[in-house]
Amino acid sequence: MIEIRDLTKTYGKVDAVRDVTFTAAPGRVTGLLGLNGSGKSTTLRILLGLARPTKGAALINGRRYRELDHPVRHVGAVIEQGLSHPGQSGYAHLRTQALLGGFPRERVGRLLEYVGLEDAATKRTGDYSLGMRQRLAVATALLGEPSVLVLDEPANGLDPPGMAWLRELLLSHTAAGGTVLISSHLLAELEHFVDDVVIIGEGRILASGALAELTGTTRLRVRGGDPERLAKAFEQHGATVAPDGPVLFVGGLSPEQAGEIALAAQVAIYELVAEAQHLEDIFMSVSEAR
Numbered sequence: 001m002i003e004i005r006d007l008t009k010t011y012g013k014v015d016a017v018r019d020v021t022f023t024a025a026p027g028r029v030t031g032l033l034g035l036n037g038s039g040k041s042t043t044l045r046i047l048l049g050l051a052r053p054t055k056g057a058a059l060i061n062g063r064r065y066r067e068l069d070h071p072v073r074h075v076g077a078v079i080e081q082g083l084s085h086p087g088q089s090g091y092a093h094l095r096t097q098a099l100l101g102g103f104p105r106e107r108v109g110r111l112l113e114y115v116g117l118e119d120a121a122t123k124r125t126g127d128y129s130l131g132m133r134q135r136l137a138v139a140t141a142l143l144g145e146p147s148v149l150v151l152d153e154p155a156n157g158l159d160p161p162g163m164a165w166l167r168e169l170l171l172s173h174t175a176a177g178g179t180v181l182i183s184s185h186l187l188a189e190l191e192h193f194v195d196d197v198v199i200i201g202e203g204r205i206l207a208s209g210a211l212a213e214l215t216g217t218t219r220l221r222v223r224g225g226d227p228e229r230l231a232k233a234f235e236q237h238g239a240t241v242a243p244d245g246p247v248l249f250v251g252g253l254s255p256e257q258a259g260e261i262a263l264a265a266q267v268a269i270y271e272l273v274a275e276a277q278h279l280e281d282i283f284m285s286v287s288e289a290r
């Protein structure tokens with residue numbers, strides 16, 4: 001379980017994050033989504049004890065990172081790549097990490113197999129692809145069998161089979177009751193991974209909730225004879241309208257309501273489609289609403 005409470009981090013005059021509050025619950029994959037510079041890394045760095053908050057707290061299983069008795073048994077993190085020595089094999093890297101953490105040697109082989117690196121175990125990590133380095137980093141994060149996994153931009157460098165592998169891994173982690181927090185700016189890709197979404201922009205939370213609820217809201221795509229009059233009529237009925245050339249994207253109305261309003265306004269309708277929203281649409285609309 002991860003709890004971010006009223007978190008603020010100020011660098012000079014810049015609020016890297018401001019009053020950020022959200023929870024990443026056990027059994028669910030939570031996605032922290034935002035553009036570059038929106039405050040994702042700052043949030044994760046504070047969570048992992050790498051930076052101090054100006055205000056508020058970030059808790060893992062109810063405690064601040066530095067209060068955890070054996071942090072790697074609680075949380076596994078992948079926040080940077082290339083932490084292994086390039087001349088070392090994947091096996092040697094993981095073995096060293098296991099020794100340092102006081103974990104049994106048997107876990108090393110099992111984890112290499114689990115992340116699909118068993119055939120590359122003796123290869124120098126300097127010759128690993130980006131995807132292979134991601135797999136090794138995930139194996140390292142799992143050494144302490146932590147309940148909480150924190151992954152910064154995990155989809156970077158993964159090809160489609162790598163993405164499918166990552167999805168499976170996260171699913172099995174949450175199915176066993178684990179908590180996963182992943183950060184990303186790749187909205188379309190992340191949609192396939194996450195149960196809950198926290199959208200962050202310029203250090204503030206713009207929207208959060210279950211993905212199914214956020215994307216479950218449909219919007220209407222409407223093309224009619226007189227877009228301006230139509231937009232005005234929709235807005236008078238409390239709808240939100242975003243024009244895109246002759247097309248209006250309308251939120252807050254059912255297709256039936258939109259049809260009736262157009263009829264009353266005496267505007268001919270050429271096209272009226274209810275569209276499911278994707279994460280990207282939601283991101284754009286909450287970013288523009290600011």
Ligand SMILES: Nc1ncnc2c1ncn2[C@@H]1O[C@H](COP(=O)(O)OP(=O)(O)OP(=O)(O)O)[C@@H](O)[C@H]1O
Binds near residue numbers: 035038042185
């Ligand atoms: N150590 C620092 N000193 C000064 N400003 C910082 C520092 N770390 C972050 N910032 C600023 O805080 C803001 C948020 O940065 P942060 O790295 O958290 O964003 P991000 O969403 O992780 O972006 P990215 O995906 O590019 O890493 C930015 O304006 C950044 O310039």
